[in-house]
Amino acid sequence: MDAIILQILNGLDKGSAYALIALGLTLIFGTLGVVNFAHGALFMIGAFCAVTVSKFLTLSHTIIDDTQKDFLGNPLKVEVPYIYDIFGQATGDAIIDWAVPISILFAIPVMVFIGFAMERGLIKHFYKRPHADQILVTFGLAIVLQEIIKYFYGANPIPTPAPEAFRGSFDFGAAMGFDANTIIYPYWRLVYFAFSALIIGAVFAFLQFTTFGMVVRAGMADRETVGLLGINIDKRFTIMFGIAAAVAGLAGVMYAPINSPNYHMGMDFLVLSFVVVVVGGMGSLSGAVLAGFLLGILESFASMSAVLEALPGINQIIIYLVAIIILLTRPRGLMGRKGVMEE
Amino acid sequence: MSNSKLTRRGLIKTSALGGAGLALPTIFTAGRASAFTNEPTGDTVTLGFNVPQSGPYADEGADQLRAYQLAVEHLNGEGDGGMMNTFTSKALQGNGIMGKKVEFVSGDTQTKSDAARASAKSMIEKDGAVMITGGSSSGVAVAVQALCQEAGVIFMAGLTHANDTTGKDKRANGFRHFFNSYMSGAALAPVLVNNYGADRKAYHLTADYNWGYTTEEAVRSSTEALGWETVNTVLTPLTQTDFSSYIAPVLQSGADVLVLNHYGGNMVNSLTNAVQFGLRDKMVNGKQFEIVVPLYSELMARGAGANVKGIFGSQNWDWKLENQLGERYVGTNAFVQSFGTKYGFPPSQAAHTGYVQALLYADAVERAGSFNPCAVGEALKDFEFDGMGNGPTLYRGDDHQCFKDVVVVKGKENPENEFDLVEIVEVTPTEQVTYAPDHPQFAGGSLGTCNAGA
Numbered sequence: 001m002d003a004i005i006l007q008i009l010n011g012l013d014k015g016s017a018y019a020l021i022a023l024g025l026t027l028i029f030g031t032l033g034v035v036n037f038a039h040g041a042l043f044m045i046g047a048f049c050a051v052t053v054s055k056f057l058t059l060s061h062t063i064i065d066d067t068q069k070d071f072l073g074n075p076l077k078v079e080v081p082y083i084y085d086i087f088g089q090a091t092g093d094a095i096i097d098w099a100v101p102i103s104i105l106f107a108i109p110v111m112v113f114i115g116f117a118m119e120r121g122l123i124k125h126f127y128k129r130p131h132a133d134q135i136l137v138t139f140g141l142a143i144v145l146q147e148i149i150k151y152f153y154g155a156n157p158i159p160t161p162a163p164e165a166f167r168g169s170f171d172f173g174a175a176m177g178f179d180a181n182t183i184i185y186p187y188w189r190l191v192y193f194a195f196s197a198l199i200i201g202a203v204f205a206f207l208q209f210t211t212f213g214m215v216v217r218a219g220m221a222d223r224e225t226v227g228l229l230g231i232n233i234d235k236r237f238t239i240m241f242g243i244a245a246a247v248a249g250l251a252g253v254m255y256a257p258i259n260s261p262n263y264h265m266g267m268d269f270l271v272l273s274f275v276v277v278v279v280g281g282m283g284s285l286s287g288a289v290l291a292g293f294l295l296g297i298l299e300s301f302a303s304m305s306a307v308l309e310a311l312p313g314i315n316q317i318i319i320y321l322v323a324i325i326i327l328l329t330r331p332r333g334l335m336g337r338k339g340v341m342e343e
Numbered sequence: 344m345s346n347s348k349l350t351r352r353g354l355i356k357t358s359a360l361g362g363a364g365l366a367l368p369t370i371f372t373a374g375r376a377s378a379f380t381n382e383p384t385g386d387t388v389t390l391g392f393n394v395p396q397s398g399p400y401a402d403e404g405a406d407q408l409r410a411y412q413l414a415v416e417h418l419n420g421e422g423d424g425g426m427m428n429t430f431t432s433k434a435l436q437g438n439g440i441m442g443k444k445v446e447f448v449s450g451d452t453q454t455k456s457d458a459a460r461a462s463a464k465s466m467i468e469k470d471g472a473v474m475i476t477g478g479s480s481s482g483v484a485v486a487v488q489a490l491c492q493e494a495g496v497i498f499m500a501g502l503t504h505a506n507d508t509t510g511k512d513k514r515a516n517g518f519r520h521f522f523n524s525y526m527s528g529a530a531l532a533p534v535l536v537n538n539y540g541a542d543r544k545a546y547h548l549t550a551d552y553n554w555g556y557t558t559e560e561a562v563r564s565s566t567e568a569l570g571w572e573t574v575n576t577v578l579t580p581l582t583q584t585d586f587s588s589y590i591a592p593v594l595q596s597g598a599d600v601l602v603l604n605h606y607g608g609n610m611v612n613s614l615t616n617a618v619q620f621g622l623r624d625k626m627v628n629g630k631q632f633e634i635v636v637p638l639y640s641e642l643m644a645r646g647a648g649a650n651v652k653g654i655f656g657s658q659n660w661d662w663k664l665e666n667q668l669g670e671r672y673v674g675t676n677a678f679v680q681s682f683g684t685k686y687g688f689p690p691s692q693a694a695h696t697g698y699v700q701a702l703l704y705a706d707a708v709e710r711a712g713s714f715n716p717c718a719v720g721e722a723l724k725d726f727e728f729d730g731m732g733n734g735p736t737l738y739r740g741d742d743h744q745c746f747k748d749v750v751v752v753k754g755k756e757n758p759e760n761e762f763d764l765v766e767i768v769e770v771t772p773t774e775q776v777t778y779a780p781d782h783p784q785f786a787g788g789s790l791g792t793c794n795a796g797a
Contacts, residue, residue: 003595010588071662071762072683155401157611159648169621181594181627186619189587258619259584259612260646268584303588305577305596315588316580 002173002182007300009172013189015296016196020251021273022280022288023200024244030220030283031237034123035131037138040270041145042245045114046252047261048149049107051158054099057083098163100257107253108246115245119238142266150263157260162188166257188257195254199247200289206243207285216240220283275323281336291334295319379715380495380796381471388443388714390415390701391472393463393487394501396451400479400607402642403693407477407501408449409686410694414701417681418445425681426702429674429730434709441708448472454479456486463487467494473714474499476700479693480606481505481554488517495796497716499700502693504606504638506557509744510785515793516716518723518743520703521696522776524554525784527637527657528561530749530771532569535655539600539633541570546598548589548613550605551578558604560784562637574598579609586613590620599627602635610636611646618650639752641691644764651754651764658750658765659696660732662689667767671748675732689762699731703738717793735773741780743790749776 021043028036060079068076083092095102122141126134161167166187173182207213219226219233226233252261259265276295280287301307302318314321326334383389392411395404416422420437427435439445448470450462459478466472467490475491476499478484484503491498492514500508500519504527509519535543545566549555555578563573575596579589590613593601601622605613617623617634625632639656665675678698682690690698707722708714724740736747752765778785 003592006591006595007588010591013587014585068759070760071689072680076760150397150401155397155405156642157608157646159615159646159650161648167619168624169619181625184591184594184621184625186621188619259615260648262608262646265584268582300588305575305592308577 002178003304003306005172005176006183006185007304008297009183009185011297011300012193012293013296014299015293016193017251017255017269017292018273018276018296019289019292020196020199021248021269022276022292023203023285024248024251025273025277026280026283026285026288027203027240027244027247029277030285031216031240032119032123032127034126035134035138036123037135037270038118038142038145039138039244039248040266040268040273041142042111042114042248042266043252043255043269044149044261044263044266045145046107046111046249047160047256047265048153048252049110049249050100050103050160050253050256051153051261053103053106054096054160057081057096057099057102059083100160100162100253103253103256104250107249111246111249112242114249115242116238118245119241123241124238142270146263146266153263155263157262159260160256162191162257166191192254192258196251199250203243203247204285212236212239272319275319279323279326279333281333283337284333284335287333287335294334295322298322377797378795379717381467381473382797383443383471383473383714386443387446388440389470389472390445390447390704391450391463391466391470391475391477392447392697393450393452393459393466393475393477394697395454395479395483396449397453400454403479403502403607403640403691404452404477406642406691406694407479407697410682410690410698411447411449411476411701413682413685414698414705415445415447418702418705422685423677423681426674426678426698426731429677430702430706431729432706432710434706435702436709440705441712441714445705450477452477452479452483452487454483456482459483459487460490463490464494467491467496472496474704474719476704477501477697478503481508482552484508484519485512485553488512488514492516492791492794495716495794497704497719499704501697501700504558505554506561506784507553507788509742510557511788513742513788513790515720515743515790518700518703518720518738520700520738520745522657522659522747522749523744524558524561524637525778525782526749526776527558528563528565529776529778530657530751530769531562531635531637531655532565533771533775534751534769535566535600535635536569536571538655540630543571543600543630543633544574544598544628545571545600545602545635546574546593546596547576547602547604548586549576549578550609551580554606555604557784558637559602562602562604562635564784571600579605579613581609583609584612586616587620589613590616590622593617593620593622594625594627594632597628599630600633600635602637604637606638606640607643608646610638610643614647614650614654623653639765640693641762641764642693644754645761652756654754655768656752656754656765658692658752660692661750661752661765661767662695662762663767664732664750664770668770671734672732674730678732695732699733702731703728715795717795720793737773739780741790742785746773746777748773 280291
């Protein structure tokens with residue numbers, strides 16, 4: 001029982017990342033009809049927003065400490081962050097410690113801008129082109145963005161820790177009356193799950209309860225009719241692209257402490273997220289979220305030792321296996337609109 | 344009216360066939376007049392540095408390439424000479440190799456076997472490289488080693504730690520300076536037992552490829568021989584980025600040690616996840632839970648950040664060896680001084696092994712008096728040397744594996760700077776990590792005979 005609870009927790013967490021990326025993908029596909037293979041790169045750029053803010057907050061000047069030697073035997077150069085000069089060491093350290101949450105403030109405008117620039121500068125030219133062209137151009141863009149990040153930040157992962165207060169793990173087992181150490185879960189992953197739920201809720205509320213959202217939904221259903229009513233639907237869709245980019249970016253920012261950001265992390269998530277979108281149903285926001293969590297939980301269960309002993313290698317194919325079964329029996333996906341991806 | 348049957352279509356076909364024939368690999372056809380593949384005839388000689396310049400190990404590749412460039416400078420008599428000053432063999436004079444100026448070409452392995460073979464092939468066929476060196480993974484090293492054997496050039500392996508490189512996949516034209524999984528296990532086990540006790544239960548997470556298997560086997564057999572019990576071994580996909588679903592069940596297994604047979608990004612992520620799950624803060628079976636990383640790299644330690652603190656692992660070499668353990672490791676400071684002055688930071692073990700391999704090849708050519716790979720191979724076989732930073736070393740003729748001391752390190756609790764991430768705990772003497780050439784972990788395969796090509 002405790003093992004099952006543990007893997008459900010794990011699955012929710014993994015599912016959060018899948019769901020957030022898939023949500024953005026679906027927003028873009030639903031509004032603009034574009035299959036955006038650069039979406040994983042947006043997730044990666046979000047994580048590097050956290051890296052950038054961390055690096056900015058730790059920008060230092062050098063002082064020479066004659067009492068110590070460096071690796072060549074020369075007087076040691078000691079790096080002192082500028083933030084110490086401004087706020088003092090204690091406050092400076094606290095600000096550096098909270099770099100990841102602070103990065104959210106930086107990431108939102110940056111990601112919205114990147115989203116706008118991508119849509120206006122490149123993707124709008126591919127609206128009327130086949131999906132294959134869109135996939136090629138966005139995949140190419142993803143590689144370019146990846147290489148730019150690698151050029152500036154290197155190929156190695158860059159540790160970006162969570163604030164001290166959220167390090168360590170919570171013993172659910174002890175709290176729930178099981179043995180201690182049986183169900184433990186890192187605090188930051190709980191924060192990530194809560195944050196994802198908040199973002200998903202906010203996107204749904206925005207689409208459901210605002211006039212802007214209503215128009216966008218109407219445009220998703222019938223773009224031409226909305227346009228004929230004199231509404232500039234293209235402008236709204238561009239804004240939605242920016243929002244989708246911001247959602248992917250925020251998912252990346254908050255993911256940075258879970259696994260050290262590296263330049264190919266977007267690609268690692270991209271294929272799985274597309275499977276999530278297809279399983280959930282192309283164009284269905286709730287389907288993307290549902291499938292994200294479902295596949296996340298299934299993947300976690302498939303990684304359990306008992307399951308692996310019975311079905312070796314199942315952990316590597318479970319998501320694709322489920323995708324095949326669902327698409328064979330229900331080509332439109334779990335919650336997809338009739339007519340999308342089916343005859 | 345012409346009787347010619349040459350139609351437009353026929354002409355195109357004939358041209359295509361002719362073109363394909365001309366474009367056939369020239370490995371086995373080029374230089375028939377020479378005694379061996381790519382025999383240098385002018386006043387220069389070309390070496391091929393095949394390192395990952397893109398992909399997840401690009402930083403390790405970049406560091407290795409820096410070291411190779413430094414080696415070329417030193418061989419050509421430029422710079423301060425580095426370890427040529429401390430190397431016990433005095434055959435190298437700083438006038439190139441056999442009087443020929445050393446030039447180099449570089450290729451990108453992308454850490455993929457097929458890409459690595461393609462770039463090595465190109466360097467041999469198009470650039471005339473007489474020796475290939477480098478690599479960042481055992482899969483790449485084994486693939487390129489086999490290609491060099493076919494082509495008739497020497498392969499001086501770079502970063503490859505799997506037993507198979509000098510075990511079942513060994514080749515007469517291939518030579519490895521880097522240590523291997525068996526040596527890591529043999530060096531680590533006694534240190535682990537001394538620090539954590541003989542009554543331990545270990546849980547292994549292992550990267551699902553050749554290097555992972557041999558490392559798990561080596562660490563498992565070494566620790567079990569000293570009393571540890573292995574409670575579970577789980578393979579993890581190489582593409583895995585989040586290891587939480589593999590790490591979460593570890594505490595439920597009754598294990599009190601987690602061994603992460605992971606490298607590169609896998610190791611950074613699995614270690615980060617394990618620390619996040621609070622494994623290091625837990626008491627299990629009345630003991631403090633511990634994590635072990637059999638193969639350390641400075642660049643990986645940098646990626647894992649504070650999570651490496653207090654965690655044991657093994658290394659082929661460390662830039663602090665001579666300062667901390669004295670004259671036995673002479674050559675270390677000469678290399679660090681040379682590399683540090685040129686690049687501004689200390690060299691990694693990837694850089695060190697690459698630099699040493701380049702110098703060892705050049706030295707073997709000088710001693711053999713020939714670039715012929717069979718002569719060079721003979722000069723390297725059972726060659727004993729010192730002054731290259733690892734202490735007295737033997738290039739064993741039976742399997743072309745170097746035998747030297749192995750460094751056991753631990754993530755430093757309070758690093759003074761970004762280069763000071765691990766502390767040297769112990770250096771395991773050569774005798775303790777030496778094994779018979781037919782040891783079960785190295786069984787199968789044979790060196791075969793050297794191939795000079797041409």
